[in-house]
Amino acid sequence: MTLLTVGTDCVIARALVDVAPLDQVAAATAAIGTHRPDQIAIVALPAPAGPIGAMPTEAFAELADTTVSFALLVAKAAAQLEQPVRIAIICPADAIHPDHLDGARSVIGAGLTMLVEVAAALPTVTINAIAVASDVPAGEVAAMTQVILSGQTPSLNGTTIRLDGGHDAVLAAETRGEGD
């Protein structure tokens, strides 16, 4: 079993392995070719960036480049190994239901959810995402990641699991009794 962790260097990534993840596409894809890992954790957890309508396109482009483009190219390199590989993408909680107050992360999260959906049909790839709320302990994210990567749930493929304590299960306003 070889685990490679790539992407955002954060407390969650450090909970998976005790070294900084590879955060450059060239380094990450080269490592995939060299080490031929059968488990890859892609951490795509940029800092909150606020509403996307107020964000300059150049800043949004940079965010998309370091998350969606990065994950796509890493997943592509993994698929090209032509050996069984399990991939977990760890992404923001707003990936499924957008939060306009953190719009840029919502949009890149949406792209990552689709990445796992279109990659799930590839014959050698098992891929899932974990949509993580900001207040979830890093150890819990690491535990869920290890479940996904372990192979003990081989039928779990192409899904995005919400790890948010149920926060996103209903509309937030209704949770507070403000909805109708």
Add this chain to the structure above:
Amino acid sequence: MTRRALVTGGSSGIGAAICRRLAADGWTVAVAGRSRERAEAIAEEINGVAVIGDAADAAHDPVAVAVAELGGLECAILNAGVIADADLPHTEADDWLHMLEVNVLAVHRHARAAQTALAATRGSLLMTSSDAGVWGETSIAGYSITKRMVLALMRCLAAEWGPQGIRVNAICPGDTAPGMVTTTSGRREPGTTESWLPPPLGATVRAQDVAGAAAFLAGDDAARITGVGLLIDAGMRASSTGWQTAPEVGR
């Protein structure tokens, strides 16, 4: 007063059909497209104005041109898009980055450019996503990802700009003729309708069907509709096996 619209990717396929439909409904339309010849031909046909430029060019600002030419905007339809016909292992990095630029970043850029003009008229934005953005397709992996991102962008802007009176929606066409498959140069080989799976309604979606949906979302009948991605796919995304129910395509 005549309503004014900008349609990017307006010189062919679905975009051209939208331009024609809006003009028939009384709108004055700025037809934006890469091809001067095609854009000017459509603009002349509908008595609109042509805006020449490539959505992949960050310096290209079709909104500014349209506002200057028309004096304002009630609607911006951000329709320009490109596709690469490839699953994930065969998606070239350059193709992915081109799709991201045109299908997502240009939409973001042009939406932001249109915000002030649309707030002034309490107008609307309409983005062209895809049925592949709703339920992805392995064979067009990168394209599916970009169109899912468009849907999330649309929803975020609908909430963010709603207080300014700006509505933001998306159309999600299924296989459409004439549409991207037959008109987009980024595709390596020209597509044909022969390989399309028949949707439950049996009939291929026509560009004018998509244009009708766009005209509805742009118009006053949709005054309380925002944050919606409307599928126009003859039922293809209603079921994972919906294509098995129709005997033929092209009716």
